Amino acid sequence: MAAKPIIEVKNLHKHFGEVRALNGVSLSVDPGKVVVIVGPSGSGKSTLLRCLNHLEVESAGEVWIDGIRLTRDQKQINEVRTEIGMVFQLFNLFPHLTALENITLAQKVVRGRSEAEAEQIARAQLARVGIADKADVHPGQLSGGQQQRVAIARALAMNPKIMLFDEPTSALDPEMIKEVLDVMLDLAREGMTMVVVTHEMGFARAAADQLIFMDYGKIIEQGKPTEIFNNPKEDRTKLFLSQILQH
Amino acid sequence: MDGPHGDATMLEDLESLDTQQRDWRQFPWWLLGIFLIAVYAIYIFLTRPSYQEAFQFIMIGLGITISTSLYAYLIALVLGLLAGLGRISNNIVIKNLATLYVELVRGIPILVLIFYLALVAVPGIADAIPGISNDNISLNFRAIIALSVTYGAFLAEIFRAGIQSIGRGQMEAARSLGMSYGQAMRHVILPQAIRNVLPALGNDFVAMVKDSSLVSVLAVRDITQVARLYAGRTFRFAEAYTVLAVMYLALTLILSFLVKRLESRLEAKGGR
Numbered sequence: 001m002a003a004k005p006i007i008e009v010k011n012l013h014k015h016f017g018e019v020r021a022l023n024g025v026s027l028s029v030d031p032g033k034v035v036v037i038v039g040p041s042g043s044g045k046s047t048l049l050r051c052l053n054h055l056e057v058e059s060a061g062e063v064w065i066d067g068i069r070l071t072r073d074q075k076q077i078n079e080v081r082t083e084i085g086m087v088f089q090l091f092n093l094f095p096h097l098t099a100l101e102n103i104t105l106a107q108k109v110v111r112g113r114s115e116a117e118a119e120q121i122a123r124a125q126l127a128r129v130g131i132a133d134k135a136d137v138h139p140g141q142l143s144g145g146q147q148q149r150v151a152i153a154r155a156l157a158m159n160p161k162i163m164l165f166d167e168p169t170s171a172l173d174p175e176m177i178k179e180v181l182d183v184m185l186d187l188a189r190e191g192m193t194m195v196v197v198t199h200e201m202g203f204a205r206a207a208a209d210q211l212i213f214m215d216y217g218k219i220i221e222q223g224k225p226t227e228i229f230n231n232p233k234e235d236r237t238k239l240f241l242s243q244i245l246q247h
Numbered sequence: 248m249d250g251p252h253g254d255a256t257m258l259e260d261l262e263s264l265d266t267q268q269r270d271w272r273q274f275p276w277w278l279l280g281i282f283l284i285a286v287y288a289i290y291i292f293l294t295r296p297s298y299q300e301a302f303q304f305i306m307i308g309l310g311i312t313i314s315t316s317l318y319a320y321l322i323a324l325v326l327g328l329l330a331g332l333g334r335i336s337n338n339i340v341i342k343n344l345a346t347l348y349v350e351l352v353r354g355i356p357i358l359v360l361i362f363y364l365a366l367v368a369v370p371g372i373a374d375a376i377p378g379i380s381n382d383n384i385s386l387n388f389r390a391i392i393a394l395s396v397t398y399g400a401f402l403a404e405i406f407r408a409g410i411q412s413i414g415r416g417q418m419e420a421a422r423s424l425g426m427s428y429g430q431a432m433r434h435v436i437l438p439q440a441i442r443n444v445l446p447a448l449g450n451d452f453v454a455m456v457k458d459s460s461l462v463s464v465l466a467v468r469d470i471t472q473v474a475r476l477y478a479g480r481t482f483r484f485a486e487a488y489t490v491l492a493v494m495y496l497a498l499t500l501i502l503s504f505l506v507k508r509l510e511s512r513l514e515a516k517g518g519r
Contacts, residue, residue: 032291043438053423054417055423056474074427074428077424078422078426078427079425081422081423081425082424082425083423084423085424086420086423088416088419088420090416092416092417092419092420093420094417094420094421094435095439096438096442098311104436105434106421106425106426109426109430109434110425110430111425112424122325151420154424155423155424158424158425184287229489247363
């Protein structure tokens, strides 16, 4: 009696001209689960993530979010996107707005919340990610780690059912990675459904319910992180793991 | 540093020589030139009644020159923004219409455009709409339409470049929060893009003030037209055109100064 999956991907293909970024990927994620996707660069993991909220539109196959199949209909995709928060490698905060305004904008424009309500939620989210005192600061004056935490707060303020993380720590200085991973670990513990593309194997070990190894636009291997780390079955997985764990 | 003391002093000497030389080279001699011209103009103006007379006559057109430029620029801003957005639209029809507009305008001399728009296009449209008579459309209005359509195309390219200068990630972040394309454009992309292109927009306003002299061919009584009338009536060509040139120079210098101040204020506020 498994729960109904909140994300279902069926035989997904994505081509960029001649380049086949995704080559028939199928995946299903149950509510509250944390899925971590790893793989060498160019393996299609970011493309897969971006197909989940139609930042990339699949060339073939199906994406189902919470029982709705994504189409090219703009209205539908805008609605689905409000249920899916996304965190980017380069934060993509709005530089002309303060941290607080970054978080209130979409609440007001998309969710139709009042200024006061949006601000209250924004402050609560900033406190949750541990930077309540930075509300009135512009992104340019924040460190990378702080910027990424504002970006997470911005996504969470929309009350998403799913959070997507696209290499959230790859652009950070080493000493700032932990503060972002801690926020993500908290989220995972609170039962958020998360799909995370990352190179942080420590995070995968600690938080992932399911680890997916991708290469050549395909899922090579998936399972519990302990199984895959300790006992990888495929040669590609073994090679990849030996390359990244060997230092 | 293990070098002997002498080396360091010589290096300093060289550096100071370098800065001295640079100071000399960087002095804005052109500004001195303009200053001298201004002094000379004021001198002539104060000592020769014929110049004062010309100035008083030509001043009559100043209101028209400024109002024509202002109205035309405001309309051009709207046209330019729409066409600029059209140029980057995913809608093929809109994109091609906007590109057609920009390329048509860029391929035709402004003077010819002004003749064409004021004397062919506007009457054509007026005839097509029942209830509007071509005779009721003033030449001033036609001049404003002609200038704004022309500059709308120039401004479209500025807006397009400004929007394209904003990284793709901004649009993606806004869309991923559920904003529509229009909402993302309005709240996220345009505020940043417009700030980036404000100096360019200011420069084009200055350029438009100068090009507004072309509407004198429509017998619109701007300072150029009034100066021509004055010269034709009195045969005082030197007075008429010296005063005219100095007036444009003063206008554009003041405007350029304002644009620069706006620019530096924005940079100071920067806070990225």
